Amino acid sequence: MNEFEWQLPTKLIYGAGCVTDVARESLQYGHRAMIVTYLRGNGLDKTLDKVEKSLADIGLESVVFAHIEPNPRSKTIDKAIAMFISNNCDFVIAIGGGSVIDAAKLVAATACCGGVCWDYVMGVNNASNHYNDTYPLIAIPSIAAVGSEANSTAIVVNSNTQEKGIIRSDVLLPKVTVIDPEIQTSVPLRLTQDSCISIFASLLERYLASSNESECADKLIEDMILCLKDNTEKIIYDIDNIEVRSQLARCSTFFCSSKNTNGIQKKASLQYLGMPLSARYDLPYGRSMVLIVVAYLAYFADVSPQRLAKLARRCFNVTEQDDIKAAAMLSGEVTKWFKSTHSYLTFGDVGIPNEKFELMAEDAIRLHENAIEDAELGAWSINKQDVINIYNLCK
DSSP states (O other): OOOOOOOOOOOEESSGGGHHHHHHHGGOOSEEEEEEESSSSSSHHHHHHHHHHHHHHOOOOEEEEEESSSSOBHHHHHHHHHHHTTTTOOOOEEEEHHHHHHHHHHHHHHHHHOOOGGGGOSSSSTOOOOOOOOOEEEEEESOOOOOOSSSSSSEEEEEEEEEEEEEGGGSOOOSSEEEEGGGGGSHHHHHHHHHHHHHHHHHHHHHHHHHSSOHHHHHHHHHHHHHHHHHHHHHOTTTTTTHHHHHHHHHHHSSOOOETTEEEEOOOOOOHHHHHHHHHHHHOOHHHHHOOOOOOHHTTTTTTTHHHHHHHHHHHHOOOOOHHHHHHHHHHHHHHHHHHHHHOOOHHTTTTOOOGGHHHHEEEEEETTTTTTOOTTTTTOOOOHHHHHHHTTTT
């Protein structure tokens, strides 16, 4: 079993209707908040109004930056940084999904440390810029997905090159996260399906990211996958079910939150294969995982058959006792699950042409934090040709 550290200093407040608690939590961070969110008219307007009113009721001021796009652009974030500074704000409140929360992290940290957000992207021209401090951030997630509300990572798209970049720093962890499942009923069906697969991809990464066995860690992740599967199948037929939404929120926050979890060390991962898709074709991150996961499992079926076979048997009802055969069956069983929840998609379904595979593969390798030729994606070494081969399996 690997050594690990798991520190989660973010205060979590959970419960239906708890969004107005954000005002009470804000008192300790200053006098004026910048609220960062999507364009108005997206289903979160009532939540934004509630937060603004709750702050005003206790004498706190707020300014609103409602311009964050899915896959947030560096120029948009830089505009928000300038607005934060010019309005002498003291802290940031994020209302939205991972894109908004990631953008808000970069607003708070870059406003504190100076420069523009792309200066801090890992592996860009061997940049040595690192955040050493940040303004406080309160996160209000509107969707259960990759756990940005409780992790130390942010993703940004370069407005000029359409490349995605990743930034990691402990200072990016929100001070407080308010998880109100009532808000998450605003998420439409297709995004809900995508977000469920995104959670699955995050759990899968942690399960496969080490060849070392940890039965405790494996059991926890397996049980979370089974919980996720059960609730994914429920939510697509009852999209406003708050109890089901709450289960999905817990899966997202508690198991997609840390870099190193339960003794399984997470290296660069599945997300690096999906990020070029979402950057260049403006797909939601969860949808890129829908496209990639099955091919990833099929391509690596013979690399770690014992781990894949174990997952296949415990979470996907595979009874085959031969590890190599059981591992090979896993991608097919995952495909069946995706199709049963009407989530399954191919590159052809979203209009990604073959001639872009090489460019996207170059992006995937470059995104790796060490920017080396043979980057480690997941537990196994993978190069540009491997990425192209995986993309070919996604057609």
